[in-house]
Structures are given as structure tokens and as C-alpha cells.
Amino acid sequence: MPCCCMRRVLKVIRQALFGLRSRLLLLIALACAPLLFWTLYTAWEERGRVLANWQARSRTLAERAARQEQRLIEDTHQMLQVLALAETFPLRAGNLKRCKKLVEDFFATHPQYADLGVIDAKGVVVVNAALSAAPPSPAEQEFFTRVLARTSFTVGELPLGGVATKATVKFGYPISDQSGQVWGAVFATYDPGCESPFGSEPPATFPRQATWTELARDGSIVSRYPLDRDWADEHMPEAIVNTALSQRQGLIEATPPQGSRTFYAFAFTRSEFVPGNIVGVLSVPKSVLYAAPDEALAHNLKRLAIAICGALALGWVWSNLLVVGRVKALVDASERLAEGDLSARTGLRNRSDELGRLTLAFDRMAENFEQREHERHGATQKVQILSQRVVEVQETERRKIARELHDEIGQTLTVAEVSLQDALKDRDKVKLEQRLERSIKAVERVLEQVHDLSLNLRPSMLDDLGLEPALRWYIRRQAELVGLKTQFHAEPLEQRLDPIISPDQCGAPLAGQPRCGGTEQEGRFSSFDRPR
Missing domain, CATH: 3.30.450.20 (PAS domain)
Structure with a gap:
């Protein structure tokens, strides 16, 4: 307790001796020093x-x-x-x-x-x-x-x-x-x-x-x-x-x-x-x-x-009204702003002098901080929503891939397995060849489906040629599958995108790929033109 009181007393003494008001009074005293020198010089001359x-x-x-x-x-x-x-x-x-x-x-x-x-x-x-x-x-x-x-x-x-x-x-x-x-x-x-x-x-x-x-x-x-x-x-x-x-x-x-x-x-x-x-x-x-x-x-x-x-008495009063009070309000507002209160303002009337411009600049700065904080908070919410959406899209894509693996590739492999088992049991050479041919076709379909699935996930053209050629190829391929005529217009990019920025991070292999497991007709884009 005595230490706290001592520190408080020392703080008051420092403020009294080295504070802004003391410096202003010292400036007034220094301004009066020539009068003292002139008085002493006049007495010396006298x-x-x-x-x-x-x-x-x-x-x-x-x-x-x-x-x-x-x-x-x-x-x-x-x-x-x-x-x-x-x-x-x-x-x-x-x-x-x-x-x-x-x-x-x-x-x-x-x-x-x-x-x-x-x-x-x-x-x-x-x-x-x-x-x-x-x-x-x-x-x-x-x-x-x-x-x-x-x-x-x-x-x-x-x-x-x-x-x-x-x-x-x-x-x-x-x-x-x-x-x-x-x-x-x-x-x-x-x-x-x-x-x-x-x-x-x-x-x-x-x-x-x-x-x-x-x-x-x-x-x-x-x-x-x-x-x-x-x-x-x-x-x-x-x-x-x-x-x-x-x-x-x-x-x-x-x-x-x-x-x-x-x-x-x-x-x-x-x-x-x-x-x-x-x-x-x-x-x-x-x-x-x-x-x-x-x-x-x-x-x-x-x-x-x-x-x-x-002069010192008037300086004490007027310094508090014109300088010290305004600086104190500015300091209080700065401390509140440093503590995280973005609504802190000086509350002073704006003037055309230097101190008035300083308080006005501080209020504008605090207002910009508050606005940026609101924007950052809104952006954070948007990022959270987008992150949630990315997770949902990723889950949807995972379900789609699992379903394709189960419904198409799984069934084809089952057919190939059954054909191979029957071929082992059947001693007829002709039937054996037929069963082997069906198995080979089933395996080829599986390879084709895996290849298509790989292309849909991330075509190698995206890494080799860039986004625009990959989009042209993908749109043309999808149009051929569903029988559409397409027109693709793209503004030239100044430079290729970073390989880390891949379309699959947005939930789709490419910007024109259908999402959420919909059909080809559900995946049409505004850049596609239907034939008239």
C-alpha cells in the first residue's frame, strides 16, 4: 500500500513538473525572460x-x-x-x-x-x-x-x-x-x-x-x-x-x-x-x-x-481551455482505442488550427478502424459461410464419387468377376472365350469410367496448358455428351494461376462442371447457347 501511494505521488509530481501544462507555463516564463534581461540591462545602464x-x-x-x-x-x-x-x-x-x-x-x-x-x-x-x-x-x-x-x-x-x-x-x-x-x-x-x-x-x-x-x-x-x-x-x-x-x-x-x-x-x-x-x-x-x-x-x-x-495565471487557465483539455481528451480517446474500444472519439468540435486538425484526423482514423473492423467481421462471417459451403460441396462430391464407384465401377467389376468364375467352371471353349471377352469389355469399361472420373476430378490439361484451354476442352466434352452447341468467350489472363489455386478447392473440378450430383441438364451455364 505505501508503495502504491508513493508511485501515485511520484506520478503526480512528474505530471506537474514535466506535463504539457508545465511546459506551456515554462514557455511563457521563457517568453518573459527578455523582459527580465531588458530590465536588468536598463538598471545596469542607469x-x-x-x-x-x-x-x-x-x-x-x-x-x-x-x-x-x-x-x-x-x-x-x-x-x-x-x-x-x-x-x-x-x-x-x-x-x-x-x-x-x-x-x-x-x-x-x-x-x-x-x-x-x-x-x-x-x-x-x-x-x-x-x-x-x-x-x-x-x-x-x-x-x-x-x-x-x-x-x-x-x-x-x-x-x-x-x-x-x-x-x-x-x-x-x-x-x-x-x-x-x-x-x-x-x-x-x-x-x-x-x-x-x-x-x-x-x-x-x-x-x-x-x-x-x-x-x-x-x-x-x-x-x-x-x-x-x-x-x-x-x-x-x-x-x-x-x-x-x-x-x-x-x-x-x-x-x-x-x-x-x-x-x-x-x-x-x-x-x-x-x-x-x-x-x-x-x-x-x-x-x-x-x-x-x-x-x-x-x-x-x-x-x-x-x-x-x-501571465502564468492566464496561461494556466487558457492552456487548459485551448490546449491541455483538448490534448487530454485526445489522450483519453487514444487509450480507449488502444484498449479495443473502437467507438472512442475525442468529442471535440473540429477547428481549423493544428490541434483541431489533429483531433479531426484522430476521429477519422478511429472511424476508419471501426468501419474496417465491421468489414473484417462481415468478411469473417462470409469466410465461415464459404468454408461451410466448401465442406458441404466436398461431402457432396465424395458421395457422388462413392456412388459412381459403387453403381458403375462396382457393378462392372461384379459382372467381370461372375464371368470369370463361370469361365473357370465351364469347360466349353467357345463359351469360355465369350465369357472372357465379356470380362475384358467389363474391365475396359471400368478403365474408361476410372479415366473419366479422373478427368472429372482434375484434368491434366489444367496443369499443362492452363485454365482457359482446360475450360474449352471440358465445355466441348460436356456439350458432346448432352448434344449441345456451345460458345465460349474468355478474356486473356495476364499470368497463369498458382497451381495451389485449383478448382477442386471450390467444390468442383472446373468452373463449368455441374455440382452437387445433378444431371447434365442441371449443370448448364449462362455461357452456353442452346441451338435455335
Whole structure:
């Protein structure tokens, strides 16, 4: 019992996996495969486009940072020039209090600067707008000396090798009178870590978790964006720095020590704050950059899955109506026909499609089988009747031969026997000769009758010359016996009949021989013509 159940379960599984409906559903799924490939290819292309846009965005931001730097330099130049060239600048009059008030007012209206101040002709800072300003460092003191010596607007250099949020750059403009005497200089301090390198308006398309880093040619960090992020524990991988500094632009994919897989797009730009060029590196986690394409891919795959499920459901229903049901009916009818039920039909309406023509051909085939079976059954009955008739004719012929042997040949032999017995008893020579002559005639009649009987059973001419000469001879012989005039017409045979096919199998020596022991008159045929 468990084995039967197991075989039944295996049969159901095979039908479910390898049946016609499963193959049709698999065909539908394969037909949907190009859509899946197209969806994946579109997502792959979208990823490539996003990556190319990201690299182009790094160039755009580098150009924007360069423009913003140039704008900052121009604005600082204009502001310091206004202060330095003012006729009423308090430093000329030695009024440091008013000078400090004026500098503080300018500092309040220009929040992008970390400090604003004034130095005297000796390079000593006399006014500071920033309350927490530290004493000038040797590098700053050297910058003040350079400003007083050049007597023109001067841009300092950003100290390299330090932390970006601690490094500042200074601008200076000398204060002089009409005679060219230098009284001092005004200076402004700019901290790149306190203001966006793109100005007061951040890039509208700057994605979340993306960072912008400007590197000097020695690998020092010039500035970073966004400003509200803690950069203390985040460092640019050395391999990224080396690659970015060795190429003018490009894209790198790497994994930083403190994060996930990240894309780094970099582009070179010029800067007045550091010697040589700087490189801007735009980095973003891979998952963030591909978030939109991956989300679109997920939505497309979800829609595609719904469409495929719908197609499979419709395929399940319509395959049963259009294909599977008709094939099942055809299989059932074939099994019934194989079991011997010749009345098996599909019962389906004939259609002009291939499956309809197949069912129509099967129904016609089954109908022909049934008709042939009826014909075979009728032929079998006819053969049985003919076999019975052959047996009856054979028995009739046997009775006829027995009667001829008994009535004619037997009587003649009896007469010959009696004559011979009398001849043995009679001593008269004359009577003996007469008796012997009667016996000889009786024996001759017996030989003639046996010869006739042999000819009637199967003449040797039938084997030697064929059916047509044998029939001509037989008809002529019978006509002479009964006194008839005959006409015999026969179509020529293409070949002689097989010797196995003999007329005696049909119950008569020849086709024109009388049957069933009738008289010569009863054995006439339609091919005989009576004399008029």
C-alpha cells in the first residue's frame, strides 16, 4: 500500500513538473525572460549613467569651488581696499578706538571671515575684531611684512600639513597716504573649515552622505564639506590620495577603513590659497549613489513579477481551455482505442488550427478502424459461410464419387468377376472365350469410367496448358455428351494461376462442371447457347 501511494505521488509530481501544462507555463516564463534581461540591462545602464554623472558632478563642483574662491578673493580685495583708502580711516589720525569700532562694524557685516584687523607700519597688530584672536605666528608675521613691502593687495598661502579646520589664509591691503607713506595695513583672516567652498548656497544636487574634499599637491586637506560633520575620525585612504594626485580626473571605487564601499570622483582645479593645483574629491557610498537606480530596479522587478504571475495565471487557465483539455481528451480517446474500444472519439468540435486538425484526423482514423473492423467481421462471417459451403460441396462430391464407384465401377467389376468364375467352371471353349471377352469389355469399361472420373476430378490439361484451354476442352466434352452447341468467350489472363489455386478447392473440378450430383441438364451455364 505505501508503495502504491508513493508511485501515485511520484506520478503526480512528474505530471506537474514535466506535463504539457508545465511546459506551456515554462514557455511563457521563457517568453518573459527578455523582459527580465531588458530590465536588468536598463538598471545596469542607469547605474553607468549615474556613475558618469557623478564624475561630471565632481568636475562641476571643482569649477564652482574655483569660482567661489575667486569671488571671495575679489570681495575681500574690495572690502580691504575700501577700508584702506578711506580718507577718514582713524589709523591715520592715531585714533585706535575709532579704528577698532570701524573694523568691528565691518566684521559684523562679513561673517565669512574668522578675523579682521589692523597692523601698524612695524607689523604689530593694533586692532583685532575677533576676541579670541591669538598672537600672530611667525608665518603670519612674515605675511604682514610682505604686505607692507608690496604696498598692494596680497593673498597669503594656506599652511600645509595641518588639519583643515585649524588652517587659515590671510588677505592684506596696505594703508598709505597720498605721498605713498605706509601707515600700516588692514588684514582679513579666512577659515576654509568654517564656510562652504561653494558659497552661501550649497549645491542643490548634493546628495546625502556625500563629501567634498580639497587636497593640496602634498596630500594635505585644504577644506571639506559638509561643514556640520565631525571629521576628526575620518581620513582619506592613502591609495585614493595618491591616485587622485597622480591623475587629472577620474573615478575610483574603494572601501575606506571606517565605512562601506565608496566611489571617489576627482578633478583638478587651480587655487590661490596653495601653490600649484588642488584636487577636489567627491565621495559617496555606493549604496547611496545607486539608491535611485536600485529602487527603480526593485519597482520594475516587482511590476515584472506581477506581470509574469498574471501571465502564468492566464496561461494556466487558457492552456487548459485551448490546449491541455483538448490534448487530454485526445489522450483519453487514444487509450480507449488502444484498449479495443473502437467507438472512442475525442468529442471535440473540429477547428481549423493544428490541434483541431489533429483531433479531426484522430476521429477519422478511429472511424476508419471501426468501419474496417465491421468489414473484417462481415468478411469473417462470409469466410465461415464459404468454408461451410466448401465442406458441404466436398461431402457432396465424395458421395457422388462413392456412388459412381459403387453403381458403375462396382457393378462392372461384379459382372467381370461372375464371368470369370463361370469361365473357370465351364469347360466349353467357345463359351469360355465369350465369357472372357465379356470380362475384358467389363474391365475396359471400368478403365474408361476410372479415366473419366479422373478427368472429372482434375484434368491434366489444367496443369499443362492452363485454365482457359482446360475450360474449352471440358465445355466441348460436356456439350458432346448432352448434344449441345456451345460458345465460349474468355478474356486473356495476364499470368497463369498458382497451381495451389485449383478448382477442386471450390467444390468442383472446373468452373463449368455441374455440382452437387445433378444431371447434365442441371449443370448448364449462362455461357452456353442452346441451338435455335
